[in-house]
Amino acid sequence: MIQAASPRARLASTGRFSPPRVVTNAELETLVDTNDEWIRTRTGIRERRLADKDTGAADMAAAAARVAMERAGVEAEGIDMILLSTATPDRLLPSTACDVQALLGARNAAAYDYATACSGFLYGLSMAEAHITAGQAETVLVCATEKMSSIVDWTDRSTCVLFGDGAGATVVKRAEDGRGILSSYMKSDGTLAELLYRPGGGARIPLDIAVLDERSHFVKMAGPEVFKSAVRAMCEAAETALQRAGVTADEIDLLVPHQANIRIIEATAKYAKMPMDKVFVNVDRYGNMSSASIPVALDEAREQGRVGDGALVLMVAFGAGFTWAANVVRF
């Protein structure tokens, strides 16, 4: 079928890394005043993976990247650029992307981090496409890596049960045979930043004893308000990306949404008029891995044969900022 949009960049491969340690809802019951039933019914989460103290965001990104590079047949020297999404950089200076560059030995690559939270993987696809279209790169590694366990407050039941750790990666190259990114949509609204944020520990309120005492360096979220914005924004993003690609929801083989909450996923699917059997869900096994959620889900979907050659995939994300984004991709 001829697409209205003509792709300029494609996802040549995907890869993922999940830390081996599984933390069940039952285990969290021993930490905070919560219970398996509440977590399952309100979020759909049954368990999540947590990285150990010796595993950083860069380690997880490099592990996911190695898988994606091997599948794409790309050597470290062949990478022109590393774009890395994280809300949990290993250090505030320099970037985690540079640590990944060093771990991979990607000595010809430019490297930078960007901070668009849960929408990070999809923002990264657009940036990779732009760099390729501008002639600045031929092979771009997009990584999304999150050690959320390092920034959640393990005494706050309203947030600590929601998140997990992990990383995903993709090698983006010039489009071929009409396959690739058919449409992109990115949006933001910084007026709502304080509904999901880390108040202290940055340049405005540098880390000091008061920040530590108030625990204001940890993630704070106004859950119900974020929930409503997420549904609204993801529906808008899905609709716009479909329109821009010139395809209808019926033509989409698989919806891969951000995995924050099964109820948000179901609402988005319903609005997009997509049955749940065409929606990839793994929030039950990983919780919310922020920007790593979509690439991990996409990689699992490909491994399970749900994204074969020629498949049309819609990806939709929403996160802190607020930021939101969607892409339609022909594989």
Ligand code: UT7
């Ligand atoms: O990834 C980026 C974006 N993030 C999201 O999209 C997350 C969006 N928000 C959500 O997914 C949901 O709002 C939550 C899962 C965070 C919360 O679900 P909710 O249905 O909106 O619950 P709520 O915050 O309105 O809390 C309902 C009740 C409260 O008790 P009262 O006031 O009714 O007595 C909470 O204190 O549930 C209580 N509660 C808990 N109970 C047991 C909150 N957290 C827990 C918990 N265990 N972990």
